[in-house]
Structures are given as C-alpha cells and as structure tokens.
Amino acid sequence: MSSKVDIGFDRYLTYSEVTDYLRKTAEAYPDLADLESAGKSYEGRDIWALTLTNKKTGCPKKKPALYVDGNIHPGEVTGSMVALYLIDYLVDNYGKDEEVTYLLDTRAFYVLPRVNPDGAELYLTTPTLLRSSVRVWPDEEVDDLPGLHREDVDGDGMILQMRVRDDGRGEWKVSEKDPRLMIPRRPGERKGPFYRIYPEGYIKDYEGEPIEVQKPRFGLDLNRNFPSNWDTKVPGGGDFAGSEPEARTIIEFIVRHPNIGGIQALHTSGGFYYRNPCQYPEDKMDPQDLKATREIACEGTRISGYPDVKSPNRATLTEWAYEHKGIIAYTTELWNRYARAGIDLVEWQKTIDPEKREQQNLKLLAWNDRELAGKGFKDWTPFEHPQLGPVEIGGWDPKFCAQNPPPFLLKQECHKNALWIMKHAGSLPEVHITSLKVVDIDGSVKKVTAVVENFGYLPTCVTNKAKELGACKEDVAELLPGPGITVLGKARLEAGFLEGYVSGGGRGGPPKSAARFTWMIKVDPEASTEFAVEYRSQRGGIVRRGYPEE
Numbered sequence: 001m002s003s004k005v006d007i008g009f010d011r012y013l014t015y016s017e018v019t020d021y022l023r024k025t026a027e028a029y030p031d032l033a034d035l036e037s038a039g040k041s042y043e044g045r046d047i048w049a050l051t052l053t054n055k056k057t058g059c060p061k062k063k064p065a066l067y068v069d070g071n072i073h074p075g076e077v078t079g080s081m082v083a084l085y086l087i088d089y090l091v092d093n094y095g096k097d098e099e100v101t102y103l104l105d106t107r108a109f110y111v112l113p114r115v116n117p118d119g120a121e122l123y124l125t126t127p128t129l130l131r132s133s134v135r136v137w138p139d140e141e142v143d144d145l146p147g148l149h150r151e152d153v154d155g156d157g158m159i160l161q162m163r164v165r166d167d168g169r170g171e172w173k174v175s176e177k178d179p180r181l182m183i184p185r186r187p188g189e190r191k192g193p194f195y196r197i198y199p200e201g202y203i204k205d206y207e208g209e210p211i212e213v214q215k216p217r218f219g220l221d222l223n224r225n226f227p228s229n230w231d232t233k234v235p236g237g238g239d240f241a242g243s244e245p246e247a248r249t250i251i252e253f254i255v256r257h258p259n260i261g262g263i264q265a266l267h268t269s270g271g272f273y274y275r276n277p278c279q280y281p282e283d284k285m286d287p288q289d290l291k292a293t294r295e296i297a298c299e300g301t302r303i304s305g306y307p308d309v310k311s312p313n314r315a316t317l318t319e320w321a322y323e324h325k326g327i328i329a330y331t332t333e334l335w336n337r338y339a340r341a342g343i344d345l346v347e348w349q350k351t352i353d354p355e356k357r358e359q360q361n362l363k364l365l366a367w368n369d370r371e372l373a374g375k376g377f378k379d380w381t382p383f384e385h386p387q388l389g390p391v392e393i394g395g396w397d398p399k400f401c402a403q404n405p406p407p408f409l410l411k412q413e414c415h416k417n418a419l420w421i422m423k424h425a426g427s428l429p430e431v432h433i434t435s436l437k438v439v440d441i442d443g444s445v446k447k448v449t450a451v452v453e454n455f456g457y458l459p460t461c462v463t464n465k466a467k468e469l470g471a472c473k474e475d476v477a478e479l480l481p482g483p484g485i486t487v488l489g490k491a492r493l494e495a496g497f498l499e500g501y502v503s504g505g506g507r508g509g510p511p512k513s514a515a516r517f518t519w520m521i522k523v524d525p526e527a528s529t530e531f532a533v534e535y536r537s538q539r540g541g542i543v544r545r546g547y548p549e550e
C-alpha cells in the first residue's frame with residue numbers, strides 16, 4: 001500500500017518533509033483533503049492540520065469528526081508517523097476499501113501530525129533529548145548551573161551513558177552473565193570492581209568535586225498545559241493553563257470544531273492506551289461513558305494487543321477533552337520494546353528483586369541481538385573524557401530503540417494503530433432522516449412527519465458528561481418551508497439527544513436512538529408542496545431531506 005505521495009514509513013520525517021508530504025497529499029487528493037495552518041509554534045513554525053472527508057457528501061463541519069494529533073512530546077516522533085500513516089491509509093483506500101470509503105463519506109478527520117514542530121526538529125536533527133518545548137522554563141539560567149549537562153561527548157550522534165570505575169563509591173557492577181549489562185551493587189556488597197554511571201556529557205566549571213547531574217534542559221511539558229486540574233504544582237505545567245502556543249493552538253482548534261466527538265493523542269512509549277478518568281475513581285465516572293470508553297479501547301486492544309490503562313495525569317489534552325468538553329479521548333503510548341523482548345511491562349514496573357531485573361535485562365539484550373542485529377545497544381567503548389579521564393561510553397539507543405521503534409519496525413506500529421483510530425471514528429454518532437411523510441389533513445393543511453435515527457454506537461451528545469456540562473448543544477429538527485408554505489406552530493423543534501447502541505442490550509430494551517417529529521403546514525393554493533427537513537446535531541452531523549424527493 002502506498003498513496004500517490006509515497007513516504008515508505010521506514011524512517012522518521014523532519015519538519016520540511018512532513019510539510020512537503022501534507023502539501024502534496026492535499027494537492028493529489030483535492031476531493032478528500034484540505035491543508036491549513038492551525039497556528040504557530042514558539043519558534044514560528046506552522047502547526048499543520050489536514051482535514052479529511054469526502055467533500056462531495058458534505059463539508060467536514062457538517063459531519064461527526066475525530067481529532068488526531070501526534071508528537072506534542074518532541075521525542076515521541078512515532079506519534080507523527082502514525083498520524084501520517086492514517087492520512088495515507090485513508091486517502092489511498094478511499095473507493096477501494098469499504099470501511100475507509102464509508103468513514104470518509106460520513107465523517108471528518110482532523111489530523112495534526114506534528115503539534116510540537118520545534119521540539120521534534122531538535123530531536124531529529126541533533127543528539128539532544130528533551131521533554132517538550134524548546135522554550136527554556138522556568139529558569140532561564142539553567143544552562144549555566146553547575147554540574148553535568150547532557151551532551152554527545154564522543155560525537156557518535158547519541159547521548160548515551162558514561163561508566164567510570166570507582167571501587168569505593170560505585171553503585172553499579174558488570175553482570176557476570178553479559179559484560180554489556182550493568183547491575184546494581186547489592187546492599188553490603190564489598191567485592192568490586194564497581195562503577196559510577198553518568199549521562200554522557202560535560203561538567204560545568206568542574207574542579208574534581210562530586211558531580212551533580214542536571215536534568216535535561218527543558219522543563220516545560222506542553223501536555224500539562226491544558227485547563228483541566230491545572231495548577232502551579234503540575235510538573236512542567238507552564239505559567240498558566242494554555243500559556244504555550246502549541247497547547248493553545250490545540251485548544252482553540254478543538255473549540256473551533258464543535259463537531260469533534262473523539263480525540264486521539266499519539267505518544268510513545270509503553271504500548272497501552274491511557275483513558276479517562278484521570279483524577280478520580282472509575283466508579284465516580286458516568287457508567288455509560290466508562291462503558292463506551294472501555295469498549296472502544298477494547299477494539300484497539302484486539303488489534304494492537306495494547307491494554308487500556310487509567311491515566312494518572314492531569315492538565316493533559318485528553319483529561320481536558322473529557323472533563324471540559326465531554327469528548328471520549330485517549331492518549332496512546334505507542335511502541336513497547338519490552339513486549340517484543342517477551343517481558344510484561346507491568347511485571348517490569350513492579351520488579352524490585354535485582355536478580356529478576358537482571359533476567360529481564362538479559363532478555364532485552366537477547367532481543368537486541370536477535371531482532372535488531374545488536375544495533376539497539378552500543379557496547380561500552382573506552383573514551384578519554386577531557387574532565388573525567390578514562391571513561392567508557394555505551395548503552396541503549398535512547399531515541400530509536402527505547403523511545404521509538406527502530407525504523408524498520410515503524411510501519412507495523414503505524415498500521416495497527418491507524419486501524420484502531422478508524423474504529424474510534426466508526427463509533428461516533430451518525431444521524432439520518434430515515435422517513436419523511438406528508439398527509440393531507442384539511443384542504444391546504446398538511447401534516448409532515450419525519451423520523452430521525454442515530455445509527456452510531458455513541459449518543460449524539462457522545463457522553464453524558466457533555467450533557468451534564470452543557471458542552472454539546474441539543475439537537476434541533478427544523479422544517480424549512482419553500483415558497484408559499486407557512487408552518488403552523490414552531491418550525492424549529494428542540495430534539496434533545498438521540499441515544500446510540502452503546503445504551504442497548506440491557507433490561508430496559510433497545511436504546512432510544514430514533515425520534516419522530518411532526519409539523520403542520522399550510523400550502524398556498526398556487527404553490528406546490530415543497531420544503532426540506534433539517535436535523536442538526538452538533539456531534540452527530542447535520543442532515544437534510546427535501547420534499548418532494550428527487
């Protein structure tokens with residue numbers, strides 16, 4: 001498979017390549033795609049948004065929509081690539097694949113593949129590792145602080161680790177089972193040799209004193225800058241909620257597109273889906289919202305094997321999306337190297353026993369030798385450090401093994417997650433006017449009856465939370481009279497919300513996913529009976545049916 005704009009998905013694209021791909025795709029598929037700049041980054045790069053839908057079946061704003069973004073954390077470049085793959089898969093398969101065709105005919109996708117272009121560019125074009133924004137925060141002098149600053153000392157393009165022999169203080173030693181593996185010095189252990197391990201780097205104003213290691217340079221976290229449970233204690237949260245241009249661009253884009261009923265934020269790593277609620281127990285969440293959130297995630301688990309996990313984070317995009325907008329939202333943590341090595345991530349996180357940890361690490365190294373031909377781990381190599389003297393530099397490739405898949409494994413990561421994103425889009429509400437009848441009552445007076453149905457899994461408000469918050473306008477049914485027709489009574493009827501089939505299957509019987517609306521109209525003697533009925537659902541679509549039907 002590849003669209004008219006072939007990028008192969010076996011490498012990570014820089015900003016200009018992403019821009020080029022999006023421009024060419026919008027040009028090659030004018031009936032399906034539109035490109036716009038949603039806003040500017042801190043350094044002034046455009047944050048691109050590609051809208052996808054079949055324009056011939058209606059404009060995107062009139063359709064239920066899914067929002068997808070990637071790479072708010074600059075090192076999580078797999079997120080961008082999954083978003084681009086989704087675009088590629090949709091445009092390439094329109095008219096060939098039944099599901100893709102249906103989705104683009106009935107829904108819109110807003111895809112922002114690289115929402116932190118400055119950070120991603122630094123990550124992809126230099127050895128630098130960073131958490132989020134390139135804006136130095138909160139301390140502008142952070143580069144001048146004493147201590148070790150991470151840098152690529154040996155010039156191999158990666159910031160790895162330095163091990164220094166230190167039989168007195170060293171807290172690490174070499175595993176007897178594999179000389180690459182460093183294992184912790186056990187309590188009370190006295191027989192060396194022992195080592196200290198530092199991040200690769202130089203020490204500011206070093207005069208032989210104990211070395212303090214400085215945190216990676218960038219303290220901001222753009223995904224903690226959203227206005228839900230934000231306060232000044234949120235780590236990296238910024239000066240105020242929405243203070244950063246990238247977060248604000250996302251917030252404003254979502255607010256400008258009230259038809260968005262689902263959000264996918266693409267991150268790495270771990271191989272799981274973070275879901276709401278984040279800051280309170282599940283039994284405090286609306287039961288139907290929880291059911292829908294978990295059932296949609298379950299479709300993803302079936303495809304990718306990634307479980308859904310309750311998020312512990314606050315002030316994130318996805319927390320804000322649910323808590324303030326009532327949108328079902330996931331933070332997907334792509335790529336799980338532990339699973340590929342045959343290690344359960346939850347087990348890994350729970351492990352304290354150093355012998356068990358050693359076994360797990362040996363499995364990771366064995367996987368590296370087997371599947372990556374040894375390229376994920378750089379052997380400890382002697383190096384004469386200008387400040388520390390003889391050291392050895394080595395360790396796991398932090399960017400394209402630990403944080404992201406090695407390029408040759410990228411495409412399968414993209415494929416399975418793009419398929420899940422499509423399932424999420426498929427679950428959105430979708431309204432149809434399924435019947436429209438006119439009955440003569442008395443001479444010029446006629447009764448019009450329309451039946452509107454939601455074919456979607458989710459209700460037209462998407463969540464009960466949205467209803468509670470007033471975040472989604474109630475549906476409206478309106479009769480739009482032609483010339484010479486008078487509506488007796490109200491033309492515009494409040495319609496509440498239509499349930500989706502997520503509500504069904506219980507003792508209460510089938511869900512209330514359909515509603516009937518009636519109007520009385522008076523037709524002038526010279527006029528013909530011509531009118532239309534429009535049903536407007538903010539998140540379920542705007543549909544219209546004319547009478548007489550063509």
Ligand SMILES: [Zn+2]
Nearest residue numbers: 073076267268
């Ligand atoms: Zn992330």
